[in-house]
Every structure is written in structure tokens, then in C-alpha cells.
Amino acid sequence: MSEDAPAAPVTSRAGASAGEDARPGARLVVVHPDPAVLAEAAAARLLTRILDVQSVRSPVHVVLTGGTVGIRTLARVAESSLLAAVDWSGVHLWWGDERFLPDGDPDRNETQARDALVDALVAEHGLPEGNVHPMPGPSAVGSPEEGAAAYAAELARFAAGGTGDPGVAADAGTPAVPAFDVLLLGMGPDGHVASLFPGHEGLTASGATVGVHGSPKPPPERVSLTFDAIRAAREVWIVAAGAEKAAQAAAALGTTDGTPGAVADVPAAGAVGRSRTLWLLDTAAAS
Numbered sequence: 142m143s144e145d146a147p148a149a150p151v152t153s154r155a156g157a158s159a160g161e162d163a164r165p166g167a168r169l170v171v172v173h174p175d176p177a178v179l180a181e182a183a184a185a186r187l188l189t190r191i192l193d194v195q196s197v198r199s200p201v202h203v204v205l206t207g208g209t210v211g212i213r214t215l216a217r218v219a220e221s222s223l224l225a226a227v228d229w230s231g232v233h234l235w236w237g238d239e240r241f242l243p244d245g246d247p248d249r250n251e252t253q254a255r256d257a258l259v260d261a262l263v264a265e266h267g268l269p270e271g272n273v274h275p276m277p278g279p280s281a282v283g284s285p286e287e288g289a290a291a292y293a294a295e296l297a298r299f300a301a302g303g304t305g306d307p308g309v310a311a312d313a314g315t316p317a318v319p320a321f322d323v324l325l326l327g328m329g330p331d332g333h334v335a336s337l338f339p340g341h342e343g344l345t346a347s348g349a350t351v352g353v354h355g356s357p358k359p360p361p362e363r364v365s366l367t368f369d370a371i372r373a374a375r376e377v378w379i380v381a382a383g384a385e386k387a388a389q390a391a392a393a394l395g396t397t398d399g400t401p402g403a404v405a406d407v408p409a410a411g412a413v414g415r416s417r418t419l420w421l422l423d424t425a426a427a428s
């Protein structure tokens with residue numbers, strides 16, 4: 142694909158190539174020339190992935206991310222003519238993390254995603270509002286922990302057993318979550334993904350979700366999926382742009398998948414999908 146040039150497949154497991162899709166934990170890197178092309182290509186890739194999945198099963202579960210590239214990707218999805226090819230009534234949207242702020246706050250990841258894409262999908266493309274699963278904030282619950290518990294319960298309603306999903310066998314210890322088809326993550330300059338920050342307790346939290354306090358990225362209170370929930374996804378896609386991300390991207394990609402010590406320093410090292418892990422970078426982040 143010309144959009145992928147200069148694609149540089151990189152994997153922590155010997156022998157994998159960009160075309161392989163079934164090697165658990167294989168991490169592949171695709172480099173795009175700049176953040177605009179990165180967002181456009183990630184949007185096209187996401188729509189194509191949803192269409193591919195819909196040809197073999199339904200519903201499709203997609204996890205959205207906050208952050209600059211993540212929201213820019215959603216805005217590019219909203220502009221695509223492929224929008225009309227998707228059966229949005231069979232798509233569920235989740236979030237990987239949320240800033241613990243009131244409903245409608247412009248800094249909520251939900252608000253930004255709704256503005257960029259989700260509201261239009263509901264209004265014009267048949268996405269049922271009931272298929273939109275935002276993480277609760279202070280408008281609904283009293284603390285990040287309560288929000289995390291409520292979201293874990295919502296995830297459990299759609300867990301693999303409940304949706305008859307035979308494609309992905311749960312490991313012992315996998316929390317009750319859907320087998321997410323695509324889980325999007327941004328990455329911070331410190332290597333955080335979702336709201337799992339270096340050295341924070343949330344890195345080792347069990348269960349599907351965790352309440353976060355003292356986030357170095359404002360606001361300090363958040364709700365996040367845990368690594369166990371992230372790693373239940375079929376595909377994890379990390380989207381990152383900018384030279385300030387390069388060191389942590391290199392550090393994460395230089396580790397063996399999920400090495401505990403590495404995850405403590407570079408949480409992105411632990412973000413691995415069951416079937417595939419894609420790192421979608423711009424040239425600066427890949428430098």
C-alpha cells in the first residue's frame with residue numbers, strides 16, 4: 142500500500158512480517174510521513190477493519206482513545222465516504238480511558254469523540270445510542286473507583302460469553318470484557334497508554350477497570366481500562382505522532398512483549414493484542 146511507505150515492519154518476534162495476522166503478540170510498525178497522513182490512514186484502516194469483521198461476525202466492538210491523534214483519526218473517519226458501507230447498528234463503541242469530568246465537559250474524551258464523529262454516527266448513520274458506552278464521570282458517580290466499577294459491570298454485560306464469541310478463548314485471569322476487535326490507544330511522551338502511567342498503581346490493577354488519581358497529565362482523576370482488559374483485545378493499535386514520542390516508542394518496541402519491568406517504565410510496552418499489535422506512527426515518532 143502506498144499509504145504505508147516507508148513501511149518498516151518491526152516485530153519483537155523473529156520471522157513475522159507485515160502481512161501476518163495470526164501470530165499472538167506480534168508487533169508491527171507502520172510509518173506515515175506526517176500526522177495528517179497518519180490520521181487519514183488510521184481512519185481508512187479502521188473503517189476497513191470494521192467492514193472486514195462485519196463480513197464474518199457481529200457485533201463489532203471498537204475501543205476509542207482520547208488524545209490528539211486519536212481524535213483527529215475520528216474526524217477523518219467522519220469525512221470518509223466509506224462511512225455508509227458500515228452497518229453501524231452492529232457496532233459498539235467503548236473508551237480505553239476517560240478524564241473524570243462532568244458530562245459535556247470539553248476535556249472529556251467522550252465529548253471530543255462525540256463532536257468529531259460519534260454524534261454524527263448516531264444522528265445520521267444508524268448507530269444506536271445504546272451502542273455508545275462512555276465511561277461514567279462525576280455527573281453519574283461519586284469517584285473514579287465508582288466509575289471504574291460501573292464500567293466494569295457494563296463491559297461484563299457484553300463479555301465474550303454473553304455475545305457468543307468463539308473466536309478468542311479467554312485466558313485464566315482475563316476480566317469479563319468483550320473481545321474488542323480494535324482497541325485504539327494514544328501514547329504520551331512518558332510512554333503512558335489509556336490512563337496507565339509509569340510507576341502508577343494502575344499498571345498492576347486487576348479486573349477490567351481502575352480508578353486513577355494523581356495523573357501527571359491533567360486532569361488528575363481518571364478511569365482507565367487495565368492491562369488485562371487491553372490485552373483481551375484481538376487487535377491493539379497504538380497511534381502516535383511527534384518527536385517527543387520517539388524515545389518511548391523505541392523503548393516499548395525494544396522490549397519483549399509485556400515484560401513486567403519494562404511496563405513499569407514504559408506502559409506502552411504492555412499494550413499487546415491477542416492477534417495483532419499495530420504501531421501507527423508518523424516519521425517523527427518513529428525516529
Ligand SMILES: O=C(O)[C@H](O)[C@@H](O)[C@H](O)[C@H](O)COP(=O)(O)O
Pocket residue numbers: 206207208209210211238239240250326327328329330333334335336358
Ligand atoms: O485521556 C487521554 O489523554 C488519553 O486517552 C491519553 O492516553 C492519550 O491518548 C495520550 O496521552 C496521547 O495523547 P496525545 O496524542 O494528545 O499526545
